[in-house]
Amino acid sequence: MSKTRSFSIYLLKESYDPSNSLKDDHTLELITEDRTNLPEDSIMYISDSPLKEPWWKRYWGISKTLVQTQKSALVFLPINERWIVLTFGSTYHQLKDNCYEHDFGIRTTLNALNPKEIKSTDILQPENAKRQRIQSPVDSELSFFDLKSDETILQKMTGSVKEEYQTLFKKVTGGNSLRVSSKLEAQEISDLCGSLIEIYEKEDYKTNFPELQNIVPVRDPVVIGQLEDKLVQAFNQDPAPVELVLAIPELFDYSTDYKIKYSGAGRSGLEFTDVFIKGYRDYLTDREIDQIDDIKKFYTHKLQILDDNDRNIKDYTIFKSFLFDCEIDGKTYHLCEGEWYFIETDFIQKLSTELDPIFVDTHRYLHQCEKKREDHYNISVKDAFTVVKCLDKKNISPRGQYNVEPCDLIYVESEYLELAHIKISTRSSSLSHLFNQGVNSVQLLRNNEEARQKLKTLVDNDVSMNDYIDKGTYSVTYGIITKNDKAKKSKSLPLFSRISLLRTLNTLRTMNIPMRVHYIYDNVDRKEIENGNED
Structure with a gap:
């Protein structure tokens, strides 16, 4: 019986072949x-790496001969005027990112999956670059995986194929590449690859997954060229606009000891503890580069993740x-x-239809910001209005919980006890945290007596507030400190922040x-801070 073998398969773009990929x-x-x-x-x-000692051998002073190596390969197959790898x-990792x-x-x-026999999904939430893998113990429909098509991009999926494809392969995993298992011999693999392209x-x-069509890849090279020009323009702004973020682009084990370096424009001694646009800018400045004038630079410049031995992880x-x-x-x-x-x-x-009505132009208490830090702004509002109490950094969680x-800020407004959450930033990751904070707080207060008693203590058992706490009569306000145009309402927020806000609403x-x-007008001249949080 033939042995089953696994293959990772890439399809090169039409303008690429073994000579330029x-x-x-x-x-x-x-x-x-x-x-x-x-x-x-x-x-x-092939990659025929030389034998090397593992770093821990010398670290522990082991004298026994211990060596390790890695062997790998790739094969280019011509398939009907296209190339499969x-x-x-x-x-x-040796393939150019833009070649496939x-x-x-x-x-x-x-296209190949049986929609009722999905085993695993990897998803990305672009609002905060959050990645998640969800697996099912049995083959399941898409609804099992809680994939919110309005908020996430499907990165990878695994499952069983439809009956019509089971003579080719039984299971399939797809992301950037395709992974299938086959018993076919070497001379028959080209036929399988031709079927995969079809x-x-x-x-x-x-038809099989219509709910995944709100977010779809761009294929038109003319549009892509326009988008690349937009990206270069945005990066050359200093500070970079909130719509532009730098992040590790795959699932990564953050328990690993690592550091960040940049390369592609010459050697630099700069190292960073994490990934931020400012670090990349500092690297360019160190290499005496003031601006990026060609999108190709972003393809040749690299973000490197190194271990504690300065070895390249990825x-x-x-x-x-x-x-x-x-x-x-x-x-x-x-x-x-x-x-x-x-x-x-x-x-x-x-998004605009649902969200624009909840944006208000004026607010009785949330005046413009003259402070560099959020906590200082919150105190300034409390000092300006005696009816406002500041609960910044306070805690209402039951004993033993996070x-x-x-x-x-908290105050009575229009027959509600208003809980105001303030953030200096319109970055997606910061706003996602802000919106979740508002929901978590209200849910806890509605469902937990200990939390309500703690809130009463924090407001000094203010008689005007206690009745609202007992009845659970709350409203939530998000105050976003920014220079963005408030007339644009929800469109002044990054796309995936709007999606997050709709979920919150x-x-x-x-x-x-x-x-x-x-929107609280930000009257402070801020410079980009490395960690991306302005407070």
């Missing part, structure tokens, strides 16, 4: 043997590490992990709690 500094060795099982006209490279081991079809794996998987080019996924192009929102001709786009996505116009309109801050509506958002 490998990184310029690759260390792979071309195989030139005559007698192999390679299909006709295919090309194979099969990778073995870690050689996929980034939706090949996921789209082929969605499956990729189908549009069955639109590296990514700067382009692949960007998160970016922008508009062109009234259409909204999002850059994530080196791919541009179009956000369905009707969905964008839905701290929950009730709000930053719907949650509070089910609790019958009014909610509003107020």
